[in-house]
Amino acid sequence: MNWPAFVLTARLASLASVILLLVGVPIALWIAFSPRRWKFLAEAVVALPIVLPPTVLGFYLLVAFGRGTFLGRWYERFTGSTLAFSFSGLVVASVLYSLPFAVNPMVAGFRAVDQKLIAAARTLGAGRGKIYRRIVLPLAWPSLVAAMVLSFAHTVGEFGVVLMVGGNIPGATRTLSIDIFDQVQDLNYASANQTALALLVFSFLLLCVVYGLNLRAPFWGSK
Amino acid sequence: MNAAPINTTQPNATKPSATKPNGLQVNLRRTIAAKRRRPFTLDVEFSVACGVTVVFGPSGSGKTTILQCLAGLLRPDQGNISISGELLFDSARKINVPAQQRRAGYLFQELALFPHIAAAENVGFGIRVNGTEKKRIVHDILERFRIAHVAGHRPDELSGGERQRVALARALVIQPRFLLLDEPFSALDDALKQEIIADLKRWLEQARIPVLLVTHDRDEAVALGDRMLLLREGRIVDEQDLAKNSYH
Numbered sequence: 001m002n003w004p005a006f007v008l009t010a011r012l013a014s015l016a017s018v019i020l021l022l023v024g025v026p027i028a029l030w031i032a033f034s035p036r037r038w039k040f041l042a043e044a045v046v047a048l049p050i051v052l053p054p055t056v057l058g059f060y061l062l063v064a065f066g067r068g069t070f071l072g073r074w075y076e077r078f079t080g081s082t083l084a085f086s087f088s089g090l091v092v093a094s095v096l097y098s099l100p101f102a103v104n105p106m107v108a109g110f111r112a113v114d115q116k117l118i119a120a121a122r123t124l125g126a127g128r129g130k131i132y133r134r135i136v137l138p139l140a141w142p143s144l145v146a147a148m149v150l151s152f153a154h155t156v157g158e159f160g161v162v163l164m165v166g167g168n169i170p171g172a173t174r175t176l177s178i179d180i181f182d183q184v185q186d187l188n189y190a191s192a193n194q195t196a197l198a199l200l201v202f203s204f205l206l207l208c209v210v211y212g213l214n215l216r217a218p219f220w221g222s223k
Numbered sequence: 224m225n226a227a228p229i230n231t232t233q234p235n236a237t238k239p240s241a242t243k244p245n246g247l248q249v250n251l252r253r254t255i256a257a258k259r260r261r262p263f264t265l266d267v268e269f270s271v272a273c274g275v276t277v278v279f280g281p282s283g284s285g286k287t288t289i290l291q292c293l294a295g296l297l298r299p300d301q302g303n304i305s306i307s308g309e310l311l312f313d314s315a316r317k318i319n320v321p322a323q324q325r326r327a328g329y330l331f332q333e334l335a336l337f338p339h340i341a342a343a344e345n346v347g348f349g350i351r352v353n354g355t356e357k358k359r360i361v362h363d364i365l366e367r368f369r370i371a372h373v374a375g376h377r378p379d380e381l382s383g384g385e386r387q388r389v390a391l392a393r394a395l396v397i398q399p400r401f402l403l404l405d406e407p408f409s410a411l412d413d414a415l416k417q418e419i420i421a422d423l424k425r426w427l428e429q430a431r432i433p434v435l436l437v438t439h440d441r442d443e444a445v446a447l448g449d450r451m452l453l454l455r456e457g458r459i460v461d462e463q464d465l466a467k468n469s470y471h
Binding site for chain 2 (some may be wrong): 114117119122124125127134138197
């Protein structure tokens with residue numbers, strides 16, 4: 001096992017998951033409850049990374065992070081380094097790439113909250129903030145956990161985007177999935193197998209958490 | 224038991240008044256797209272004085288839609304709604320007071336208790352004061368509706384009657400300006416229904432607010448109502464005086 005790659009992957013996935021929770025909740029609430037007809041456009045944009053080849057997303061991010069764009073110049077002026085081929089660049093890319101894996105379960109969870117409960121809260125004087133805080137989020141907590149777990153797992157497993165945006169710099173941007181690729185290139189199958197098996201078991205356990213939570217969800221059924 | 228209104232010290236609360244009538248004026252139209260039948264237009268005009276007005280009619284005649292329009296949960300296509308002269312909705316003047324500002328007590332047919340919080344928190348949800356004052360208000364009303372012993376229990380741990388009382392206490396504790404009851408007793412057996420109706424009547428004796436009760440149970444209508452509007456296909460086709468109740 002390449003431990004520096006392991007630590008870097010864990011850091012990347014943890015950070016991306018926390019950012020996705022903070023960014024994903026307001027986006028998911030808006031998608032779930034906004035009456036706007038054109039919100040399907042926002043849903044399509046959020047879901048793009050599911051169908052887009054990772055190299056396409058990686059390519060555009062690489063271009064966006066470069067010195068030729070406002071974002072690239074702005075970041076370099078404030079930090080003195082470029083977003084491309086850096087850990088920060090990997091975090092931004094991971095957040096964008098895993099966005100649908102965070103937002104979609106949240107939207108499903110929020111939409112599953114009984115509309116009668118929201119109506120009751122409104123008649124009791126609750127505004128949008130109080131309804132989200134006291135009713136929707138507590139009732140949809142399994143979907144929030146599922147979103148976090150899926151975001152984490154998806155970030156751990158990403159390859160194409162990471163390779164495009166981060167390159168393959170040991171200790172800076174080399175993640176476990178790239179490490180497996182390197183080991184296979186070097187015909188070091190035993191080591192590749194060790195890392196791959198660890199990721200397999202890890203992914204299985206995370207999915208067990210997600211499906212276990214789904215079993216628990218009916219507990220909150222409205223009476 | 225004495226289910227009389229308590230002082231919930233709600234900001235902007237309109238205290239029940241013995242002299243000023245709190246009439247509800249309703250004039251609304253809304254197209255209803257019902258399942259497996261042709262759409263029809265709900266077109267009603269009526270007033271509700273203090274006391275209980277029953278909206279009686281078959282399923283799908285638009286009874287619940289009326290309540291939802293009054294509560295602000297649905298927007299009528301046209302018309303106006305006012306309480307004690309204050310406009311809640313007026314299509315011509317583009318006035319539509321949001322549901323959270325109408326202070327309508329609404330008892331849903333399915334009760335709509337928040338399943339993840341205890342009975343006391345359900346009842347206290349709409350109270351705008353905090354701390355010990357809120358606790359006192361919640362405790363008072365739970366006592367009055369004989370459910371103080373289940374204050375810490377979640378709705379799924381309560382009996383049908385207890386859930387009904389919690390929902391009723393939650394709707395009344397906000398000192399509503401009018402009360403909307405959507406077939407609230409349909410799931411209860413007769414004995415329990417009579418008990419809860421008696422509790423509600425005692426409350427209304429002092430609250431003196433307009434109450435609109437939707438039901439298709441004639442016994443329930445007669446037990447609680449003063450006046451009955453007969454609704455068919457979105458129109459009021461008849462109006463009847465019921466045997467007078469003593470609380471108004």
